[in-house]
Structure formats: C-alpha cells, structure tokens
Amino acid sequence: MTAAKEMPTHFLSSFARLEHQLGQGGDAWFHRVRKEAIGRFAELGFPTTRLEEWKFTNVDPIARMPFHSAEFRADGLPTERLAELPLAHAAFEQRCSRIVFVNGHYNPQLSSRDLPDNLIASSLASAIERNTPSVKQHLARHASVQHQAFVALNTAFLQDGAFIEIPSGVTLDAPIYLLFVSTADEPIASHPRSLIIAGDNSQATIVEDYLSVGTGVYLTNAVTEIVAGENSVVEHYKLQDENEEAFHVATVQVHQARSSIFTHHSISFGGALVRNDVNVALDGEGAQCTLNGLYVTTHKQHVDNHTVIDHIKPHGTSRELYKGILDDRSSAVFNGSIIVRKDAQKTDARQSNKNLLLSENATIDSKPQLEINADDVKCSHGTSIGHLDEDSVYYLRSRGIGAKEARSVLTYGFANDVLNRMKLDAVRVRLECALLARMSGGHTQLEGL
Amino acid sequence: MLEIKNLHASVENNEILRGIDLTINAGEVHAIMGPNGSGKSTLAHVLAGREGYQITQGEAIYEGKDLLAMLPEERAREGVFLAFQYPVEIAGVSNMYFLRAALNAIRKHRGLDELDAMDFLKMVREKMKLLDMDETLMNRPVNEGFSGGEKKRNEIFQMAVLEPKLAILDETDSGLDIDALRTVSEGINRLRGPERAIVLVTHYQRLLNYVVPDFVHVLSEGRIVKSGGKELALELEEKGYAWLEESAEPMKSGVNP
Numbered sequence: 001m002t003a004a005k006e007m008p009t010h011f012l013s014s015f016a017r018l019e020h021q022l023g024q025g026g027d028a029w030f031h032r033v034r035k036e037a038i039g040r041f042a043e044l045g046f047p048t049t050r051l052e053e054w055k056f057t058n059v060d061p062i063a064r065m066p067f068h069s070a071e072f073r074a075d076g077l078p079t080e081r082l083a084e085l086p087l088a089h090a091a092f093e094q095r096c097s098r099i100v101f102v103n104g105h106y107n108p109q110l111s112s113r114d115l116p117d118n119l120i121a122s123s124l125a126s127a128i129e130r131n132t133p134s135v136k137q138h139l140a141r142h143a144s145v146q147h148q149a150f151v152a153l154n155t156a157f158l159q160d161g162a163f164i165e166i167p168s169g170v171t172l173d174a175p176i177y178l179l180f181v182s183t184a185d186e187p188i189a190s191h192p193r194s195l196i197i198a199g200d201n202s203q204a205t206i207v208e209d210y211l212s213v214g215t216g217v218y219l220t221n222a223v224t225e226i227v228a229g230e231n232s233v234v235e236h237y238k239l240q241d242e243n244e245e246a247f248h249v250a251t252v253q254v255h256q257a258r259s260s261i262f263t264h265h266s267i268s269f270g271g272a273l274v275r276n277d278v279n280v281a282l283d284g285e286g287a288q289c290t291l292n293g294l295y296v297t298t299h300k301q302h303v304d305n306h307t308v309i310d311h312i313k314p315h316g317t318s319r320e321l322y323k324g325i326l327d328d329r330s331s332a333v334f335n336g337s338i339i340v341r342k343d344a345q346k347t348d349a350r351q352s353n354k355n356l357l358l359s360e361n362a363t364i365d366s367k368p369q370l371e372i373n374a375d376d377v378k379c380s381h382g383t384s385i386g387h388l389d390e391d392s393v394y395y396l397r398s399r400g401i402g403a404k405e406a407r408s409v410l411t412y413g414f415a416n417d418v419l420n421r422m423k424l425d426a427v428r429v430r431l432e433c434a435l436l437a438r439m440s441g442g443h444t445q446l447e448g449l
Numbered sequence: 450m451l452e453i454k455n456l457h458a459s460v461e462n463n464e465i466l467r468g469i470d471l472t473i474n475a476g477e478v479h480a481i482m483g484p485n486g487s488g489k490s491t492l493a494h495v496l497a498g499r500e501g502y503q504i505t506q507g508e509a510i511y512e513g514k515d516l517l518a519m520l521p522e523e524r525a526r527e528g529v530f531l532a533f534q535y536p537v538e539i540a541g542v543s544n545m546y547f548l549r550a551a552l553n554a555i556r557k558h559r560g561l562d563e564l565d566a567m568d569f570l571k572m573v574r575e576k577m578k579l580l581d582m583d584e585t586l587m588n589r590p591v592n593e594g595f596s597g598g599e600k601k602r603n604e605i606f607q608m609a610v611l612e613p614k615l616a617i618l619d620e621t622d623s624g625l626d627i628d629a630l631r632t633v634s635e636g637i638n639r640l641r642g643p644e645r646a647i648v649l650v651t652h653y654q655r656l657l658n659y660v661v662p663d664f665v666h667v668l669s670e671g672r673i674v675k676s677g678g679k680e681l682a683l684e685l686e687e688k689g690y691a692w693l694e695e696s697a698e699p700m701k702s703g704v705n706p
Contacts, residue, residue: 371543394537415541
C-alpha cells in the first residue's frame, strides 16, 4: 500500500475537456457547483490508506487507471443485451417504473414510457435544464464535497442520473426502479448522480441497481442524495452485482426530517473493489432509520462498507445489521459509526455486524465506532466473525443432505436474515438466486427456503 | 440389520468404546443404558458418522454393508437416523425447507420421485398431528427458539417423515416433562414395525415404561457389561449402576492379569 498522494491528473484534464464541451452555457449556479467540486477534488486528490476512513481500502488502482468519460450513445445497449441481465422477474418489471442509465447516461428507449403522473421522475440532466427549483434547493447540498474526494469527483463530472420528487401526501403503489448498466467495453468512468426528494407524508420505494453486461474494467462513482420530508416513509434498495474487474464507489447521503422512516438495503456481490458510504442524518425528532447490508465476496474481491448514522435530534431510532460472506482470498471492511449529538436524548441505536468466513484466506476488518454526547440514550453494537458451524453441517448431513449442499444451505441461511427483511419479494427472490449461483456448487432447490 | 463386532473408538487417543458387540434385527427395540461417560452418546454418533472419532478396531455391518466406511449423508440415505440429544439450531433455514431437502435426498437415493411442495405439505401435516406439533413450527428456522421439549418432538417428527430403517434415539427422553414424554413415546411407538429397528439410548428407565424394549443392554466404560430383557431396566432402576460396575471389575482384571 502506498501512502503517497496520487495526483488525479487525467481526471483534471478530462474535466477541462468537459468544461470546454459544455461551454459556459447552462445555469450559472450549476456551473459554480461543478467548478468548486473539481477545485476541491484537486486539493484532496484520491484518498490514501493513511486516512483513517480509507485505511483498509487502497484506491491506487482507480487512481492509476486512465479512465475516460462515457459519451452518450443512443445505441449504447441493445435490448437483447439487457435481457442477459439477472433482473427481477417480469411481473416486477411490469409493475414498477423503470428508468435506465447506460454508462451513466439516461436511456429513454430502455426506460418505461409511462411514468406515474403523481410524481416527478426524470433524468437529472433534464431537471437541471428545466431549472427545477427543488433541484437547485437540494442538489449537492447534502453530499459534501469538502471531505469526500469521490463525492467531489462525482459532483465535478455531474451530468446525469435520476431525479425523483414525490409530492407531499403522495403514496406510490409501485416501486421506482433505477437501473444503472455499464457496458464495460472500454475503461470509462461514469458518475451517476441521483436526487430523491420525498415530500412530507409521502411514501415511496426506490431501487437502485448497478449491473454490468461485459467483463472489462470501468469505474462507477455514484452519489445519491435522499431527502426524506416530515413523516415520510422511504424504502431504498441499493443492489450491486458487477463484473470482477469493475470498480464501484458509491455514496448515499440521507437527510431525515421529523418522524420520517428511512430503510436502506445494501447488497454488494462485489466487483474488483467496491466502496459504499451510507451517511444518514436523523435531523428531526423521532426519525427512524434502518440499514440492512449484505456483502458476498470471492476470489480477490474487496468490499468496503462505511456507514455513519448521525442522531442529531431527540427520540431517534436506528437499527443496523450488516452481514458478510467471504470466500477465497477476498476481503471486506465494515466501519459503522453512530454519532449521538448532545441534544439527541432518548436515542435508541443498535448496530450489528456478522461475518462468515468460508476460507482461511479471507479477511475482514470490522470496526464499530460509537460517539455519544448525550446521557439518556440506549446504544449497542456487536461484531462477530466466524466459520460455518461444523455441528450444523453434521446435523444436516445426518439427515441425508450432502456435505456441499449442507454448506450452501447454512451459508444461505446466514444471509437470509438480511434478505428476509426486504419487502419487495421480486428483488429478494432475484438476490436469493444470485446468492445460490455465487456459492460453488449452488443447488437449485430454492422454493420454500 | 446391524451387527457391531468388537468396536473400539477413540477421541484424541482417548479410548471411549472398548469393544462393543451388539446385534440388532429388524422389528426389535433395544435400549442402551448406562451412567454418564459410559460411551452411550459416542456409540450413537459413531454409528451416525460424526467426524472426530478414530475407529481403532472392529466393525459395524449394516444390511451387509460396512457402515463405518460411509459418509454421514450416505448412512442417512441408507436408512440410518439419529435423533440428537442436543438438536442443532439452524438460523435462516426453515424447518419446511430442511425437511423437504432431507426427504428428497433420501427419496432420490432410493430411486423415488421427489415430492412436490403440495404433496410434502399434506404428508407433513398428518405427521405433525401425530406429535401434537404446532404447524407454525414448519415455517420457523430449524430448532431456533424452540423449547427443549419442542426440539425433542421435532427430532421424532423428522424421524416420522424420513421413515428410517434403523433409528437411534440419543437421550430423547432427557429434559422432557411427563406430558411431552408421553407424546414423544407415543410417536416412537407408532413407528415401531417389523421392518424397523429402534435403539433407545437413555440414562433413565422412565422412557422404558412408555416404550417397552425387547432388549436392554448396560454400557459401562465402553463395554456392554450386561444384556437382558425389559426386566433388566427395572432392576437397574432399583439398584442403580454401581453393582454392575463392581461386577464388571473382575472381567477387566481377567483380560489384563
């Protein structure tokens, strides 16, 4: 691991080209946001392992790779190739509103034609172009470019992503499905940026799904800002299942108002290097936050999950469960930080991280961090790291189940705890299939598990 | 059905079974009794195929085959079943899935079609009634959050579903109240039949009031020191194990003068 700061020169020159290409046109405020972000990124550079937040994740391979920006191509992804993807089954597809991005660019051909008219859902690029007031109000106001280099990079290269605004009092019956596909046919960097605004008393389910159709190296550097209004209910899924050369860095920044309920499911099946930052600010009394995570790694994959739950106001509740299944020489990091501010009395926070090592060569660095500044709070955390229980394997075998299948079933059972918390059956079933396919010698007898 | 000859087994060079001879025929119920540490559970697990035992001498021939050479799952598929003294909890895997996977593995081995979900459920419901089990247990993870009694009942229920030829019940009666003991015993009695052999490994005579054995064997220090009919169990109840251990002593010195 190197400690030297890698100068992000090719990103800086790409930015200059982007600036030139976009000209000085467009909105002045947006131009300022971008300029400020690239300035900050030039100062920060790519993080090194000397930084506490990046101690176990070396991004040198990203810094060294001469990625270039993806250009929009209408023929970027034929529908046939989309059909190769392990998407949720057809019934789900028909019911939900789908917005598809190919290499970071909105693709109208692959997206649902009719989006429900009780919400605003579009590409972020067109929302910026339309000068949407709420975009101006919220975009880049929550995810900070000051300390997070990848957020700064994303903001500098911000071109497109999803913009979802659910008006106050509206309950969406069907989920909104945001599909980010990378074609992986050249080493491109895409910086999808999404803004999700849930109005007061609204309710919505949003799925972000990151997939690749090819096998080459590329970088996805995504940022999603979620603004949960008072008493709103937001269920957010972030699914990631990319090829084993892919680099994936993503930040989910959430702002919760009074009595809002936010649930996040983060599933990482890993690329070459995956880093997820989930930062939630419970900035209103009685806000409730649930973070569920599952990471499954093999070969030389690396997945790093950093979460920050910031209890700012009283009576907040947070529940966090992250589980990892690590095979072969793969590695993972869990860093879960819970902050309870001075005013956040009666906070009730629980965190748990459990890891199953399927190989002697897999490594996990698990670090809970509690920073409590209020005196009347309940906070707990726990970490476990272990192997499959041999007594359980024997028990299953003594009933006629083969050794390999017994191990698969137990591994699956370990993950099931997280998957069972998902309300969307279609997504859960798809993940169950992906999980079983991941496990070597995965059997197919799925029903009723 | 099962013929055990001069079976010696050790754990980490510590000999636990020191020459067991036992013949079990189809249709018979054998009780193996003995004090703590006599090797009862070791015998049960050696027969079921748990890893970690070294067989140093002897053999166990099950239906003409070398039982000890088979993998645990192969033994189960051939019809050997062990009801665990301490059934294992399995998080995230429902009882339903577990049992169906087990049954279908066994059926496949026997050349039968796998049961589909509907047929399986129908069969399972009938068997649950026999053991007075709550149907909701089927959707719960295997043994997780079950009471001691529920776990033991679940073992006998699994046996009822898997229909083994040779069932070994390791202290199924321990830790049960009298109602649960009656239900479990009734379940065992219903599974008695001319095709099936049952081995009851127990510490207490109480179970044998409800499941009356054809033969009783007393295990002490890794050997069967006495065999007899059901009346032997009553004698043990009355006198305890001490008199047998004393009478076993001369045999030992006789072997090694």
